[in-house]
Amino acid sequence: MDKKRSFHSICRWTFNPGKGGFVPARMRPAWDGQHLSTADVVRLIKERIAPRLPEWVTLGLEVHYDTEINEENAAAVSDALSEAGMYLAMITPGAHSHFGYGGIASLDPRERQQAEELGLRTVDLVYGPLRKNWHPDPELAPTFVLWNGSYGYDLGTIGVRRMYQNLKESVAALCRYEAEKGGALYIGIEPKPNEGHPAMLLPTVASALLFFRRLEEEFGIPRAKKGVNKEFGHSEMIGLDHVYDTVEELDNNAMVHMHLNSQGYNDGITLGGPGRYDIDHGVKITGFNIAIAGLLQEAGYNRWCGHDMLVRPYDNEEQGLDRIVRSILSWEACAQAAANLDQAALMDALANRATAKAEDIMRNAVVEAHNYFNQLYKG
Secondary structure (H helix, E strand, O other), X not given: OOOOOEEEEEXXXXXXXXXXXXXXXXXXXXXXXXXXXXXXXXXXXHHHHHHHOOOOEEEEEEEEEOOOEOOOOHHHHHHHHHHHOOEEEEEEEOHHHOOOOOHHHOOOHHHHHHHHHHHXXXXXXXXXXXXXXXXXXXXXXXXXXXXXXXXXXXXXXXXHHHHHHHHHHHHHHHHHHHHHHOXXXXXXXXXXXXXXXXXXXXXXXXXXXXXXXXXXXXXXXOOOOEEEEEEHHHHHHOOOOHHHHHHXXXXXXXXXXXXXXEOOOOOOOOOOOOOOOOOOEOOOOOHHHHHHHHHHHHHOOOOOEEEOOOOOOOOOHHHHHHHHHHHHHHHHHHHHHHHHOOHHHHHHHHHOOOHHHHHHHHHHHHHHHHHHHHXXXXX
């Protein structure tokens, strides 16, 4: 099959021994951090996942600094990526693991400084020992993602405005530092309405888009290669429209990375959705996802598609690997159905208010995607 290459990245944090809390914390003992290093994860992906994927799929890795990758293990991870023919697709400073009072937005000067230093060390690592693991195409350079998990608060006071200003100043400084290193990375904010605080700075896609516009206006930070890490599930969690989110992201040329997953409520099978906690299922085949795939194709997006997912808390290691394969193949199926969609017929039906016919077209696309998934999965 003559097919354009697609780029899927797999997250180190997916390979965990168990969720804990109300479900077992060691359901997958072989994935305990003492037994499975980040370099081991790369080898596991190469040996157990890559052979089950279509030949047109290129794989990348996503990691948190400094809990999953750091100065001590970077060389081993880099060598494993090279040996596996994989690339560094995304890295994020894991500030949420260390800073619970706002991180780089914190009103505590000491915490803010430490969080800023964590981000700068992350940049150094990407341009240092991990530089050889970038894809040779500059348009597939890694994304430096700022997840807003540490940019939160629980008191609604006038201090929130100062936190927001701190955030702008700190991210502007980070962008300048990265520009001095070469300016080759893509930098994206991953919005989220909650977790790990009751209230968050930058909770929505619109918040992130406005934030980068303010950085440009106040600090002269160019918006090229800056934007949003599209996270399907975070929009779903608060009942927002992730199809329209896609339109906003593309309209602002701000789609720098994607985190594909689902909260489950829209596939008619898996429970979850608005008002629930972050479930992070893998990709589901839905009409919404086919629509998003079509919008991306129309815009020419062909960067990394990250699978920010958690295997189910009752999955063993073998089932966990299978979940990752299913997620990648599900997105490929959605993309194929989107490519085959009769857009002229769909737009004609919508123009003539024949919405039932438009619904039929999308339903048939969902059926086609499921059939295509079955072919890929069995193959």
